[in-house]
Amino acid sequence: MLTQKQILAWLEEVKDPEIPVLSLVDLGIINTVEVNDNQVKIEITPTFVGCPALEVMRQDIKDTLLKHGARSVEVEVNYKQPWTSDRLSERGREALRQFGLAPPPKGKVLVEDLEVLENVPCPRCGSTRTGLKNPFGPTLCRSIHYCMDCREAFEQFKPV
Amino acid sequence: MNETALKELLYKLADDKLIIGHRNSEWTGMGPLLEEDIAFSSMAQDKIGQSYALYQMLQGLGEQDPDIVAFMRNADQFHNCIFAELPNGEYDFSLMRHFLFDTAEAIRFDMLTRSAYSPLAELSIKIRAELRYHTLHANTWIKKLGTATEESITRLQTALNEALPYALGIFEESPYEEEIKDSGLFEGEKLLLERWMEQVEQILKDTHLKLPDWSNLKPVTGGRVGRHSEHLQPLLDEMSEVFRSDPGAEW
Incomplete structure (x- = not known):
């Protein structure tokens, strides 16, 4: 008999298709997991409403759980508990850093001023002598920055 | 709850986003700076994604599939404001429209976080946070170019004068305005307009741009009831050319 704990452990294997070091659990988009007689029902919520990776994630969740022996998997997308960047786990934040992406500052989910995007610590050298180049980046969830010490650009997972 | 009024509200929100999102996407590959190219493209993706979420909500209320709704209707079935459909013009006009339109949209979705229709209130919390980046982007450039050179100030002033009557058309009231307000779906266009004027004045006072007397402006309306300019149908x-060539295609 499958348990919720077991399902969550398997979901660790499912990664964000745009950031393949980050599991969906650490990303914080899994809202609920219900298991009933090996039938699984999961509610997820996107990081950005227009996230094009959503359908891929939904399919990856299904494939992974079916492979491990779930009898059926239903994935519902809703906004009952909307995602904020504060839902990234500590392990997820560290994985972002290792990947070369600066994690978002905490507690800044309703950005008041672009100032919060200035002086983001560089994921390579840790320097805060950095500047915002563009609040929009290569994916909806990333902004572009420049490190004055590395003399190189880097990206940040945006606070939202 | 009056379902007709709710649907009318959702169509208005979704159509505004789809149409302005499409216009934003026309800057992809054409921006005056790579930075701006990326910004308008990202905002296009946000807005079209948000319109999709709203069309899905409508589908849950018995309307057609989002692709059919987006690609198979004619201009007179769209509820977006005329302002959203105007051609991009030069960058000065696009930037000014972005500022005036997104300021209204950000306030609108803040108000909608208090909607009595909970799926809309929940989605609006998410959209509100995303729109912050759009308004911060607009405000930054308006303040920068609105205080830069004689040319940038003159160009923005001309764009502002041209855009304002259309911008006021954003706030055209719904045929169901009273029901929408009474049932708590949305606090209404009048309140939104008041807050928008305050916010626009607030940002523009840090620039050399001059607002005309509001009372001398005549709003360009009709979009909310399907009476559009000649620019929407083209x-x-x-937008729908590929979809319509084979509506049943599996992608």
Whole structure:
């Protein structure tokens, strides 16, 4: 008999298709997991409403759980508990850093001023002598920055 | 709850986003700076994604599939404001429209976080946070170019004068305005307009741009009831060309 704990452990294997070091659990988009007689029902919520990776994630969740022996998997997308960047786990934040992406500052989910995007610590050298180049980046969830010490650009997972 | 009024509200929100999103996407590959190219493209993706979420909500209320709704209707079935459908013009006009339109949209979705229709209130919390980046982007450039050179100030002033009557058309009231307000779906266009004027004045006072007397402006309306400018149908023809060539195709 499958348990919720077991399902969550398997979901660790499912990664964000745009950031393949980050599991969906650490990303914080899994809202609920219900298991009933090996039938699984999961509610997820996107990081950005227009996230094009959503359908891929939904399919990856299904494939992974079916492979491990779930009898059926239903994935519902809703906004009952909307995602904020504060839902990234500590392990997820560290994985972002290792990947070369600066994690978002905490507690800044309703950005008041672009100032919060200035002086983001560089994921390579840790320097805060950095500047915002563009609040929009290569994916909806990333902004572009420049490190004055590395003399190189880097990206940040945006606070939202 | 009056379902007709709710649907009318959702169509208005979704159509505004789809059409302005399409216009934003026309800057992809054409921006005056790579930075701006990326910004308008990202905002396009946000807005079209948000319109999709709203069309899905409508589908849950018995309306057609989002692709059919987006690509198979004619201009007179769209509820977006005329302002959203105007051609991009030069960058000065696009930037000014972005500022005036997104300021209104950000306030609108803040108000909608208090909607009595909970799926809309929940989605609006998410959209509100995303729109912050759009308004911060607009405000930054308006303040920068609105205080830069004589040319940038003159160009923005001309764009502002041209855009304002259309911008006021954003706030055209719904045929169901009273029901929408009474049932708590949305606090209404009048309140939104008041807050928008305050916010626009607030940002523009840090620039050399001059607002005309509001009372001398005549709003360009009709979009909310399907009476559009000549610019919408060509936009829809282009946007839906691929879909309409084979509506049943599996992608």
